[in-house]
Amino acid sequence: MEALYRKYRPSTFADVVGQEHVKTTLQNQILSGSVAHAYLFTGPRGIGKTTVARLVAKAVNCLALNGGEPCNACDACKDVMSGSSLDVAEIDAASQTGVENVRENIIESVRFSPNKLKRRVYIIDEVHMLSTSSFNALLKTLEEPPAHAVFILATTELHKVPATVISRCQRFDFRRVSVETIVERLKGITRDEGANVDEDVLLEIARHADGGLRDAESMLGQVLALDEKRITMEIASLVIPATNRLMVDAFVTALAARDAKIALGLVNDALWHGVDLPQFTENVVAALRDRMLADLSSELAPLIESLLEARRHMKGARMVQLPLELAIMKCCLTQNDPKVQAGRLDSVRAEPVVAPAIVSQAAEVRAAPTVSPADPVLPTEERIEPVSTALGDVPVLDLEDVRRKWPEVFEQIKACNATLPMVMQTGELTAVEGNSVEIAFAYPVYVEAVNQDKNRKLLEQVLTRVLGRPVRVRAKHVKKEVEEVVDQLIDAFGGTVV
Numbered sequence: 001m002e003a004l005y006r007k008y009r010p011s012t013f014a015d016v017v018g019q020e021h022v023k024t025t026l027q028n029q030i031l032s033g034s035v036a037h038a039y040l041f042t043g044p045r046g047i048g049k050t051t052v053a054r055l056v057a058k059a060v061n062c063l064a065l066n067g068g069e070p071c072n073a074c075d076a077c078k079d080v081m082s083g084s085s086l087d088v089a090e091i092d093a094a095s096q097t098g099v100e101n102v103r104e105n106i107i108e109s110v111r112f113s114p115n116k117l118k119r120r121v122y123i124i125d126e127v128h129m130l131s132t133s134s135f136n137a138l139l140k141t142l143e144e145p146p147a148h149a150v151f152i153l154a155t156t157e158l159h160k161v162p163a164t165v166i167s168r169c170q171r172f173d174f175r176r177v178s179v180e181t182i183v184e185r186l187k188g189i190t191r192d193e194g195a196n197v198d199e200d201v202l203l204e205i206a207r208h209a210d211g212g213l214r215d216a217e218s219m220l221g222q223v224l225a226l227d228e229k230r231i232t233m234e235i236a237s238l239v240i241p242a243t244n245r246l247m248v249d250a251f252v253t254a255l256a257a258r259d260a261k262i263a264l265g266l267v268n269d270a271l272w273h274g275v276d277l278p279q280f281t282e283n284v285v286a287a288l289r290d291r292m293l294a295d296l297s298s299e300l301a302p303l304i305e306s307l308l309e310a311r312r313h314m315k316g317a318r319m320v321q322l323p324l325e326l327a328i329m330k331c332c333l334t335q336n337d338p339k340v341q342a343g344r345l346d347s348v349r350a351e352p353v354v355a356p357a358i359v360s361q362a363a364e365v366r367a368a369p370t371v372s373p374a375d376p377v378l379p380t381e382e383r384i385e386p387v388s389t390a391l392g393d394v395p396v397l398d399l400e401d402v403r404r405k406w407p408e409v410f411e412q413i414k415a416c417n418a419t420l421p422m423v424m425q426t427g428e429l430t431a432v433e434g435n436s437v438e439i440a441f442a443y444p445v446y447v448e449a450v451n452q453d454k455n456r457k458l459l460e461q462v463l464t465r466v467l468g469r470p471v472r473v474r475a476k477h478v479k480k481e482v483e484e485v486v487d488q489l490i491d492a493f494g495g496t497v498v
């Protein structure tokens with residue numbers, strides 16, 4: 001089966017999906033005969049840069065332009081479309097031959113008049129891959145381009161293109177295509193293919209493609225290849241990479257119920273199933289955003305913000321799931337924050353569309369206690385034993401003692417609280433001063449969790465019992481190296497890490 005993105009490759013500017021700003025300007029230039037000698041197309045992969053470059057190659061040579069569109073019928077158009085024209089060269093700079101071509105072929109051939117067409121067009125894909133000497137050779141040509149030459153340079157990594165080259169080009173920034181636009185496009189293809197695909201499948205594909213039209217089209221191709229009479233989400237999930245909608249819905253429902261156990265269980269399941277967690281997180285954000293806009297309510301904003309923060313921290317994290325787990329803790333355990341009070345999140349409580357296979361593991365632990373007012377707390381009589389407070393009777397507490405007893409403390413906490421042990425696992429005992437034990441955490445949200453009265457008291461009671469003396473607990477935030485590096489990078493790049 002021919003790849004859909006090839007089969008449906010636009011033959012006119014009107015057919016190009018999105019990129020309106022680019023198309024309008026280019027078509028005006030083509031109509032007025034003011035085409036530039038060098039263009040630089042930048043933007044993520046798979047959003048139409050090469051497609052538009054080929055349309056320009058056709059339009060600047062077309063013998064019967066039709067309102068800024070190539071006619072696709074004249075000899076010149078046919079010549080370009082056949083891919084055999086000697087006057088249109090397409091070079092992939094990412095390949096070794098591409099690099100050689102630029103230096104030896106292009107720079108040499110550009111001086112000669114076109115073989116047959118009006119203009120010689122050079123399309124250089126992934127131009128940032130060129131060697132320094134190739135760039136220098138190219139630059140010389142761009143400084144004094146022959147009248148008949150048009151260069152179209154395309155890159156996904158603008159920062160690797162020398163400023164001297166950029167300054168010689170007219171630059172167009174290609175943008176990610178919106179989910180709505182991709183869905184429309186996929187609907188059109190589905191119709192033309194005579195296929196029956198549920199709309200939520202198209203939506204899922206569009207979301208997964210992250211603005212990349214080519215990825216969306218190729219995913220649709222795989223779905224259509226399943227060759228079912230009607231393609232439902234259930235069938236499509238065989239093909240769509242495993243960030244499926246059901247899991248996202250289950251996760252949103254768990255967050256709405258502030259059920260950290262279920263939510264954490266789902267993250268665990270997702271990892272186990274090889275789900276791409278950053279993508280999963282984005283899908284959850286997209287689902288929450290849809291609901292926020294549908295309800296015209298800002299109540300979901302803090303939840304979305306913490307998930308976006310988690311998404312940002314996933315890059316560079318050694319445990320990719322950790323930022324998401326922290327966001328869950330923050331959303332589910334922050335008891336006093338009115339924004340996440342149980343009742344307030346009712347608006348996101350979806351019909352529980354939960355795939356049994358997916359959440360079975362999580363559901364098993366549903367009965368386990370979470371941090372809630374109903375938590376089993378140690379019997380009052382056992383609280384803070386009246387141990388001798390005379391210093392002479394009790395040896396001074398030191399860090400090593402506490403460390404040695406820590407596993408026992410951990411086990412006892414585990415016996416009466418489900419979430420606190422998970423928090424404790426991420427912390428590190430850093431100091432003991434007098435009767436005060438200090439635990440350091442890399443994330444403020446864990447500090448908050450331990451400092452909550454109920455949790456802190458429980459920890460202190462258990463420590464007091466295990467160590468045989470009154471103990472106080474202090475949680476503090478210590479930045480990890482990795483986190484610091486990520487923060488620095490974020491600052492350096494102006495706060496946008498994708």
Ligand SMILES: [Zn+2]
Pocket residue numbers: 061062063064065070071072073074075076077078
């Ligand atoms: Zn034509």
